[in-house]
Amino acid sequence: MKGRVASAGVAVVVVALMAAYGGPTAHAREPAPNAVTAPFAAGSDTAAAARGAKLAAVGNCVACHTATGGLPLAGGLPLQTPFGVIYSTNITPDNETGIGGWSLDAFARAMRRGVSSDGHLLYPAFPYPHFTHISDADMGSLYAWLMSRAPVKAPAPHNELIFPLGFRPIMAVWNLFYLHTGTEPPPSPTEAPDVVRGRYLVESLGHCGACHTPLNRLGAERRDRALQGGTIDGWDAPALTNLASRPTPWTQAQLVSYLRTGLASAHGAAAGPMRPVTRMLADASASDVEAIAAYLLALPSGGPGVPEHPVASPSASAAPVSTAPGGGANLFSAACASCHAEGAPMSSGDARPSLSLPRPSTPTAHATWSVSSSMESTGTKAIARPSCHHWPTHSRMRR
Known part of the structure; x- marks a missing residue:
């Protein structure tokens, strides 16, 4: 409740700022771009559409624009934000409820500036602050691929936002402060080509920062x-900096495997919102995923005052870790072996995640397991529930 009150207070401040910058009439809408002169002919540029399919996999387009049980790209997926619920829209080439009537210019304007084809402003739950850096060639390929999809008639549900954020012209002030259009700074002459390509993908289509960068009170x-x-979505998205020099460092092969399969030896399995990302990246260009990994591994540490390997504090209900002989083995046998022991039937992506890690140089890289002090009674026995207080590379549900 306090969070919603704070968000509403921020919204009021934005309205005041908007008035100071000329009021809603100055920024409410933009004129519609040139209309489509003829329907886009599916198959008219099959090569561009094929490239677009690979790029859409990097952008995770299908996962965000497909509701549970819905048709691909037809929208309707609820996105939970501190400001309310925003529903993804239909991006199939349906003329009435999708983007079938959009020209390439209209599509590019929405992607780069957050302005819909009819001129209304979009919300940054759609990551146009990242898509603004997409090249013309890649934009054309994405457009060709989307227009080659089967049209689906599916109007988007109405958003459920706190007052006054349903008033879209407010986004003009947000864009004034937080939308940085144009190309990224030129690469350093010493940067390897794959690192340059990886930076472009991470900062634009991949929009990795949308999850892996902390947000301010205005959602920027x-x-x-x-x-x-x-x-x-209530999950911690771990830092992507300094991956190559962690106590259990990532290698290029491990990171590529994680991004394409959701699994990496010595690091574990993708979970939560990251899992559908890895499913999409399995269909991306192998060279692009290699480039993303190369760029991430080249990133330096987080910066001054930010710990390189943040460790979650044990919960108040956690009891000390048992040091009795065989205690860890007994706990593993009771809680983990059914999935992770040799010969266990569980598999994920043709491989079972390994729980064995090489001994790190510092103890903080270990996963610390403890027995919760709250015991569930089942007849005459009490079952100890293990809780993992720190796992270096996993997202974990925030309670």
């Missing part, structure tokens, strides 16, 4: 803490 990414960890 804190650029001074880029990729230093954030939250999404």
